[in-house]
Amino acid sequence: MKALVFTAPGIVELLDVPEPDPAPGDVVVQVRAAGICGSELHGARRPGFRKPPLIMGHEFAGIGAGGEAVVVNPILSCGRCAQCRSGLRNVCEQREIIGVHRAGGFAERVAVPASALRPLPPGLPWEAAALVEPAANAVHAWNQAGAALGAGGATGARVAVIGCGAIGLLCAAMALSGGAGTVDATDVSPVRLAAAERLGAGVAAGGLSGGYDVVIDAAGSAATRAASVAHQRPGGVAVWLGLAEQDAGFDANALVRSEKRVLGSFAYRDEEFAHARAQIGNWDLSWAAGYPLAAGAEVFTGLMNGGLHPVKALLRP
Numbered sequence: 001m002k003a004l005v006f007t008a009p010g011i012v013e014l015l016d017v018p019e020p021d022p023a024p025g026d027v028v029v030q031v032r033a034a035g036i037c038g039s040e041l042h043g044a045r046r047p048g049f050r051k052p053p054l055i056m057g058h059e060f061a062g063i064g065a066g067g068e069a070v071v072v073n074p075i076l077s078c079g080r081c082a083q084c085r086s087g088l089r090n091v092c093e094q095r096e097i098i099g100v101h102r103a104g105g106f107a108e109r110v111a112v113p114a115s116a117l118r119p120l121p122p123g124l125p126w127e128a129a130a131l132v133e134p135a136a137n138a139v140h141a142w143n144q145a146g147a148a149l150g151a152g153g154a155t156g157a158r159v160a161v162i163g164c165g166a167i168g169l170l171c172a173a174m175a176l177s178g179g180a181g182t183v184d185a186t187d188v189s190p191v192r193l194a195a196a197e198r199l200g201a202g203v204a205a206g207g208l209s210g211g212y213d214v215v216i217d218a219a220g221s222a223a224t225r226a227a228s229v230a231h232q233r234p235g236g237v238a239v240w241l242g243l244a245e246q247d248a249g250f251d252a253n254a255l256v257r258s259e260k261r262v263l264g265s266f267a268y269r270d271e272e273f274a275h276a277r278a279q280i281g282n283w284d285l286s287w288a289a290g291y292p293l294a295a296g297a298e299v300f301t302g303l304m305n306g307g308l309h310p311v312k313a314l315l316r317p
């Protein structure tokens, strides 16, 4: 079968590879759409958790063994550690991710544990189905903010979203459908800002001003992390999902003096993945573009080198 394989730092290639070899408990999924994630573009440039040779792809949907439409929850957890026992599978001590620690969805077929399969709402387009996984990240970030703000959660909150890639856009969509008072989005790209506007967000083209109850950093650079603290009202909360840089770069004394808060947000709990499955069909997804798997190497390389600019690219085997 054909697969897009990460073969060396900065290199992905469309190759003929052996069919997946399912282990006991695995099922083979025929992939219909698989999103290319920003974390994969970074990971291919600077191999860390992802080690070549690897078929990446952790955001995908397809057809299960019984012919049913499924989306894959790629978080594999041990089920035994303290986090797993309290329902926090996303921060399992033994956490592995399909497409990172084992072969993922940039292929015609992939073997995954049967326990990773989730049913899809009838009639959901494949492009939308492949966006369930990133949307679940947005659901979790929104819940993190709500939990931090206490009774009433983030309902009515003044929200800012920094970075309007797929994750930032989905965070804006989640905040709007989750009862935020206002959502302002910021990005350096006018194309991405236009996509945020189509979702119903206000656009802070000249940058954020004033203090927000919730600031979501979907970029993760030192500069955006600093902005997430600077534009947070005293006692507000910043939720960080972006992973562009390791450096924090924010004013730590402002955290102390104004009781500002910063929360990390990684992946999602099972009920948040379910919420994303139910919601994704209601959101504007016109910023995502599908490409044949056969064009995968050009698409991935174009995104990695900045020459190709869809907000989100989905491979369609």
Ligand SMILES: [Zn+2]
Pocket: 037, 038, 039, 058, 059, 134
């Ligand atoms: Zn992703």
Ligand SMILES: [Zn+2]
Pocket: 077, 078, 079, 080, 081, 082, 083, 084, 085, 092, 093, 094, 095
């Ligand atoms: Zn665990």
